[in-house]
Amino acid sequence: MAKYVIIGGSAGGIGAVEAIREVDPVGTLTVISEEKVPQYSRPMISEYVSKEATLDTMKYRGDQFWKNNNVKTLTGRTATKIDFTKKQVELDGGDKIDYEKLLIATGGKPFVPRMECGEKYGIFTFTELSSAEGIEAKLEQSKSAVVIGGGLIGVSASEALVKRGIKVTLVELKDNILNLILDKTASDMAEKVLTEAGVTVITGQTVQQILGKKDNDDTVGGVVMTDGKEIPCDLVVVAIGVIPRTDLVKETEIKINRGIVVDKSMQTSIPDVYACGDVAEAHDFLIDSNRLLPLWPLAHLGGRAAGYNMAGKKAEYEGGTVMSSLKYFELPVIAVGDVNPEDTSDYEVLVELKPEKTVYRKILLKDNRIVGFIFLGEIEKAGILFRLLKNHVDVSTIKDSLLSEEFGIVTLPEQLRQEMFVVN
Amino acid sequence: MKRVTIKEEVCIGCGLCQVYCKVEHSKSKDPIKAYLKENPKPVSRVRVETNKPHSISIRCQQCKDTPCVNACLTGAMTLNKETGLVTHDTEKCIGCWTCIMVCPYGAIKPDTSNKIVVKCDLCPDREVPACVANCPNEALVCEEVAQ
Numbered sequence: 001m002a003k004y005v006i007i008g009g010s011a012g013g014i015g016a017v018e019a020i021r022e023v024d025p026v027g028t029l030t031v032i033s034e035e036k037v038p039q040y041s042r043p044m045i046s047e048y049v050s051k052e053a054t055l056d057t058m059k060y061r062g063d064q065f066w067k068n069n070n071v072k073t074l075t076g077r078t079a080t081k082i083d084f085t086k087k088q089v090e091l092d093g094g095d096k097i098d099y100e101k102l103l104i105a106t107g108g109k110p111f112v113p114r115m116e117c118g119e120k121y122g123i124f125t126f127t128e129l130s131s132a133e134g135i136e137a138k139l140e141q142s143k144s145a146v147v148i149g150g151g152l153i154g155v156s157a158s159e160a161l162v163k164r165g166i167k168v169t170l171v172e173l174k175d176n177i178l179n180l181i182l183d184k185t186a187s188d189m190a191e192k193v194l195t196e197a198g199v200t201v202i203t204g205q206t207v208q209q210i211l212g213k214k215d216n217d218d219t220v221g222g223v224v225m226t227d228g229k230e231i232p233c234d235l236v237v238v239a240i241g242v243i244p245r246t247d248l249v250k251e252t253e254i255k256i257n258r259g260i261v262v263d264k265s266m267q268t269s270i271p272d273v274y275a276c277g278d279v280a281e282a283h284d285f286l287i288d289s290n291r292l293l294p295l296w297p298l299a300h301l302g303g304r305a306a307g308y309n310m311a312g313k314k315a316e317y318e319g320g321t322v323m324s325s326l327k328y329f330e331l332p333v334i335a336v337g338d339v340n341p342e343d344t345s346d347y348e349v350l351v352e353l354k355p356e357k358t359v360y361r362k363i364l365l366k367d368n369r370i371v372g373f374i375f376l377g378e379i380e381k382a383g384i385l386f387r388l389l390k391n392h393v394d395v396s397t398i399k400d401s402l403l404s405e406e407f408g409i410v411t412l413p414e415q416l417r418q419e420m421f422v423v424n
Numbered sequence: 425m426k427r428v429t430i431k432e433e434v435c436i437g438c439g440l441c442q443v444y445c446k447v448e449h450s451k452s453k454d455p456i457k458a459y460l461k462e463n464p465k466p467v468s469r470v471r472v473e474t475n476k477p478h479s480i481s482i483r484c485q486q487c488k489d490t491p492c493v494n495a496c497l498t499g500a501m502t503l504n505k506e507t508g509l510v511t512h513d514t515e516k517c518i519g520c521w522t523c524i525m526v527c528p529y530g531a532i533k534p535d536t537s538n539k540i541v542v543k544c545d546l547c548p549d550r551e552v553p554a555c556v557a558n559c560p561n562e563a564l565v566c567e568e569v570a571q
Contacts, residue, residue: 015494016462041497041498041499043497043498043520044497044498044518047518052518054520057515057516058498059499060497060499061499188549243554294514296497297494297495297496297497297522297526300494301494303493314460323523323525323526325520325521325524325525326521327519327520327539328538330536330537332521332534334521334524334525336525359464371469378528379521379524379525380471380524380533380534381526381528381530381544382525382530383523383525383526383528383529383530383531383532384528384530386525386526386528387528393528398457400474406473406474406475408473408474408475408480408482408530409473409480409482409529409530410473410478410479410480411473411475417432417480421429421430421432421485421526
């Protein structure tokens with residue numbers, strides 16, 4: 001019997017392993033992963049495709065990680081069923097593993113919308129190493145690509161492909177790229193940088209059909225847009241987003257909303273069963289409620305909290321919110337929280353815009369608390385604001401300084417400043 | 425665990441800590457060359473903030489809950505369990521700025537020419553960090569803190 005079983009060996013699974021081992025160095029620990037080398041950094045898939053990273057340099061933890069943490073790894077294996085009554089995980093091939101504490105960290109899967117495309121070679125997603133390797137294999141015979149989805153993954157994919165000399169068209173259904181994390185001004189500035197780097201950005205439309213090549217219908221040859229226009233291409237990347245990979249527990253009694261619902265200890269509705277990362281719906285400290293937040297740092301944090309609790313040390317997941325840091329084509333942007341409310345009448349909005357320097361900073365306040373901010377161009381002090389937002393600090397006395405030159409630890413109210421320099 | 429803290433009441437905001445930090449982390453270790461000639465330009469890991477009459481010198485405080493380590497996308501930021509220090513591997517860093525987003529002190533800085541971040545490393549080649557050794561008013565203290 002394994003004391004701890006973890007399904008998934010990425011950011012969340014690794015966080016849990018590290019936390020469990022801090023508390024319990026000896027309890028048997030098994031990690032099941034469909035990946036052969038689970039410990040790579042998924043956000044670095046873009047760097048891998050652009051050849052700025054290799055398989056080796058994109059490792060989130062070293063090759064000895066599992067061994068050093070005394071973990072039995074079942075890699076290249078799939079968990080097919082969980083029996084919560086018998087406390088047993090079934091694997092492909094029929095083997096069964098008993099557990100005392102279980103973590104479901106199966107992640108997300110790319111959302112692929114219905115399109116007329118048939119089975120064609122040249123259509124890829126962008127969240128797994130295998131997709132990146134598939135793209136790599138196709139690149140040599142490719143001159144142009146269409147990327148569907150103008151969110152984080154789509155823009156990452158576009159950047160990587162442009163850096164490899166591919167002509168890229170990025171297609172976003174809404175009116176602005178990165179619309180879930182930026183406002184229109186910031187999105188326009190990001191789009192300008194993309195366009196200058198050679199990406200063709202099309203908004204307000206999507207791909208309705210993927211065409212084959214004239215001489216070979218089994219290989220991607222182009223796309224048809226919603227307005228009927230055809231764009232020839234050799235490669236299509238579908239990067240619309242990820243959805244929780246809940247297949248394993250779908251027909252069970254575990255509580256699922258959009259993802260597996262967890263409390264602040266990361267426990268699911270079933271005792272001794274925990275979940276974290278893209279598969280889970282966990283705490284958001286801004287809206288004070290559960291929410292899907294498929295972000296790497298939060299998967300890791302959630303995994304850590306789960307791991308501590310699994311090993312018997314009480315820990316509370318601090319939560320996350322919509323929080324992104326971007327570096328597309330060297331434009332630094334940090335955007336956190338509610339930056340684009342439909343109706344701003346309840347908000348106070350502070351703005352600094354210096355287009356000639358590509359600097360844009362915006363802070364949104366509600367009831368004297370920071371609920372969102374965008375720092376574009378100048379990002380160094382973003383973390384100070386992040387802390388104020390996360391802790392719901394009343395900033396009424398320092399509001400005027402938030403966007404000033406002087407803003408920093410020194411402009412925080414004295415009590416807050418003192419707290420920061422006592423031993424934490 | 426060591427860290428550099430500040431006696432806020434005696435900091436005069438002279439900015440020498442920034443200068444010596446930059447020089448210490450330059451190739452030449454010479455102030456003139458570091459400031460005028462080196463390319464890429466060395467980056468100070470210290471920031472002097474002034475809000476008259478207050479001033480304060482900010483750098484990594486080696487937080488115990490290590491938000492930067494937990495947020496790091498690549499594994500470049502780690503907690504050294506032996507020293508208790510937050511350590512940054514420049515080879516693994518891709519300059520994604522995620523650690524900057526979550527650092528409560530704003531103490532991690534973008535080094536845009538090298539496309540990585542930099543932070544206080546407590547000057548591994550020196551017994552006393554350069555900023556502490558050169559603070560004219562002894563406002564900076566390198567202290568041992570319980571881990």
